[in-house]
Amino acid sequence: xxxxxxxxxxxxxxxxxxxxxxxxxxxxxxxxxxxxxxxxxxxxxxxxxxxxxxxxxxxxxxxxxxxxxxxxxxxxxxxxxxxxxxxxxxxxxxxxxxxxxxxxxxxxxxxxxxxxxxxxxxxxxxxxxxxxxxxxxxxxxxxxxxxxxxxxxxxxxxxxxxxxxxxxxxxxxxxxxxxxxxxxxxxxxxxxxxxxxxxxxxxxxxxxxxxxxxxxxxxxxxxxxxxxxxxxxxxxxxxxxxxxxxxxxxxxxxxxxxxxxx
Amino acid sequence: xxxxxxxxxxxxxxxxxxxxxxxxxxxxxxxxxxxxxxxxxxxxxxxxxxxxxxxxxxxxxxxxxxxxxxxxxxxxxxxxxxxxxxxxxxxxxxxxxxxxxxxxxxxxxxxxxxxxxxxxxxxxxxxxxxxxxxxxxxxxxxxxxxxxxxxxxxxxxxxxxxxxxxxxxxxxxxxxxxxxxxxxxxxxxxxxxxxxxxxxxxxxxxxxxxxxxxxxxxxxxxxxxxxxxxxxxxxxxxxxxxxxxxxxxxxxxxxxxxxxxx
Numbered sequence: 318x319x320x321x322x323x324x325x326x327x328x329x330x331x332x333x334x335x336x337x338x339x340x341x342x343x344x345x346x347x348x349x350x351x352x353x354x355x356x357x358x359x360x361x362x363x364x365x366x367x368x369x370x371x372x373x374x375x376x377x378x379x380x381x382x383x384x385x386x387x388x389x390x391x392x393x394x395x396x397x398x399x400x401x402x403x404x405x406x407x408x409x410x411x412x413x414x415x416x417x418x419x420x421x422x423x424x425x426x427x428x429x430x431x432x433x434x435x436x437x438x439x440x441x442x443x444x445x446x447x448x449x450x451x452x453x454x455x456x457x458x459x460x461x462x463x464x465x466x467x468x469x470x471x472x473x474x475x476x477x478x479x480x481x482x483x484x485x486x487x488x489x490x491x492x493x494x495x496x497x498x499x500x501x502x503x504x505x506x507x508x509x510x511x512x513x514x515x516x517x518x519x520x521x522x523x524x525x526x527x528x529x530x531x532x533x534x535x536x537x538x539x540x541x542x543x544x545x546x547x548x549x550x551x552x553x554x555x556x557x558x559x560x561x562x563x564x565x566x567x568x569x570x571x572x573x574x575x576x577x578x579x
Numbered sequence: 580x581x582x583x584x585x586x587x588x589x590x591x592x593x594x595x596x597x598x599x600x601x602x603x604x605x606x607x608x609x610x611x612x613x614x615x616x617x618x619x620x621x622x623x624x625x626x627x628x629x630x631x632x633x634x635x636x637x638x639x640x641x642x643x644x645x646x647x648x649x650x651x652x653x654x655x656x657x658x659x660x661x662x663x664x665x666x667x668x669x670x671x672x673x674x675x676x677x678x679x680x681x682x683x684x685x686x687x688x689x690x691x692x693x694x695x696x697x698x699x700x701x702x703x704x705x706x707x708x709x710x711x712x713x714x715x716x717x718x719x720x721x722x723x724x725x726x727x728x729x730x731x732x733x734x735x736x737x738x739x740x741x742x743x744x745x746x747x748x749x750x751x752x753x754x755x756x757x758x759x760x761x762x763x764x765x766x767x768x769x770x771x772x773x774x775x776x777x778x779x780x781x782x783x784x785x786x787x788x789x790x791x792x793x794x795x796x797x798x799x800x801x802x803x804x805x806x807x808x809x810x811x812x813x814x815x816x817x818x819x820x821x822x823x824x825x826x827x828x829x830x831x832x833x834x835x836x837x838x839x840x841x
Contacts, residue, residue, distance in 0.1 A: 442665070
C-alpha cells in the first residue's frame with residue numbers, strides 16, 4: 318500500500334477545523350471523502366496539526382496510506398477535483414511506508430495576523446484579528462522573548478486540557494510589521510499597520526498560540542508587564558495569562574520533517 | 580452642503596460591479612443606501628472608476644455632496660456600520676465644493692494578478708486568473724512596452740463600446756513576479772509564481788485592461804508576437820487583439836488627483 322505526503326492549504330473560515338467530527342464539515346473529513354472517491358477505498362488522513370474551527374493553513378501536512386495505482390501528481394489533481402476551492406492540495410509526494418505526518422513532525426510554524434488599522438481591508442477580513450489602536454511593539458517583543466526557549470507552557474493551553482506533557486521548545490516568537498495584501502499591490506498607505514507574530518516550536522499545546530497572542534496583546538496595551546511573563550509560565554495557571562485570541566487570525570504556515578532540517 | 584471624498588476598498592466577488600443597476604447588488608448602490616441611512620438624505624455617490632462585475636478595488640475613490648452634520652471621521656465610521664464587511668470605507672475626507680471623483684481624476688492604477696502555479700492557493704482564489712503553465716515573460720514585457728505611451732486604444736475596448744474619444748496615455752504597463760500572500764507569510768515555495776501586471780493611465784476604456792491582459796497572455800503563450808502589437812493598435816479592431824481576461828484578476832488600486840501628483 319503506497320503512502321503519500323500531502324501539503325494542504327485551506328481557508329478555514331467555513332469549517333469546524335481539521336479533525337473529523339460527527340456533525341459539521343471539517344478539512345480532514347473533506348480530504349478523506351475526496352480520497353474515497355478517488356481510490357474507492359476508505360483511508361484515514363492524518364494531519365500534522367489539528368487546527369481549530371476557523372483556523373487557516375498555508376502548509377498543513379497530512380499522511381495517508383491507501384491502495385491506488387495513481388502516482389503522486391495524479392493523486393494531487395484527482396483530490397483537487399473533488400475538493401472545494403477553499404481547500405487545495407498544493408503538493409502530493411510518495412513517502413516511506415509508515416510515514417506519520419503528526420508523529421514525524423519536528424517543527425511547526427504558525428503565523429498570527431493582527432490588524433491595528435482603524436478599518437480592516439475586505440481582503441484581510443477573514444484572516445486577521447482586528448484590534449484597532451496602538452500597541453506597544455517593544456513591550457510585546459520583550460514578552461515574546463521571555464517565552465522563547467524550553468518551558469512548561471501549561472499556563473498557555475486551552476482551559477480544561479490535561480495533556481501529560483506540557484513542556485515545549487519555542488524556537489522563535491517574533492513580531493514584525495508587514496505590508497498588507499493592499500500595500501503589497503501598491504494601494505494607498507492608509508491600508509498599512511498589519512502585524513505578524515510568528516511562532517516556531519517542536520510542538521504546540523491546544524490553543525497555545527492564541528493564548529500567547531492574547532497575553533502579548535495585553536502587554537502591548539499596557540495592561541500587563543512583559544516582566545510578568547516568566548511568573549505566568551512558572552505559575553502554570555491558565556487564568557493568569559491573557560484571553561485566547563480569535564481563531565481567524567491564526568494560520569498553520571509550515572511543518573518541517575527531518576529531511577527539511579539540517 | 581458639504582462634499583466628501585471617500586476611499587473605498589471592496590472584494591467584488593459578490594457584486595455586479597460599481598455602477599447602480601435596477602437589478603442586482605452593486606457597490607455604488609450599497610454606499611448610497613448606507614449614506615441614506617446615515618444622513619436621511621438621498622445623494623448620488625460618484626465613483627472614479629466604474630469597475631465591472633467581479634472586479635475588486637483597493638482604492639476606489641468616490642465623491643458625494645450631502646447634507647449632514649457629521650465630520651469626515653464620523654462619516655467613515657457610520658458608513659462602515661451600514662456596509663457589509665467586503666465593502667469598506669478606508670478613508671473619508673472633506674473635499675472642495677464641486678469635487679467630482681471621476682472628472683477630477685488625473686491618473687488611475689489597475690493591477691491584474693495572474694497565477695501560473697499548478698494549484699491556486701485558497702487565499703488567492705477570488706483575486707487571480709489561474710493560467711497554469713509557463714508564460715514567456717520577456718515577450719510579455721516587450722508587448723507591454725509597445726502599449727506604453729499615448730495611443731488610440733480602440734482595439735482594446737469592450738466590443739460594442741463606442742466612446743467618442745479612444746485615445747489614452749498609458750504611462751506604465753509593467754509585469755513583475757510577486758510573492759503570493761502565502762510566500763509572504765513564510766509558506767513553502769510551492770506557492771510561488773504569481774505575476775502582477777500594473778497599468779497606470781490617465782484613463783481607461785471599458786475592458787481595456789482585461790483586453791490588454793488577454794492579448795499579452797497570448798504573447799506569453801507564443802500565439803502572438805510582441806511585434807504585432809503596434810499593428811493591432813493601428814488597426815483599431817477589437818477582433819485582432821486577444822480575448823478579454825476574466826474580471827476576478829482585476830483590481831483598481833488607486834486614483835490620483837492633482838494634489839497627489841507633483
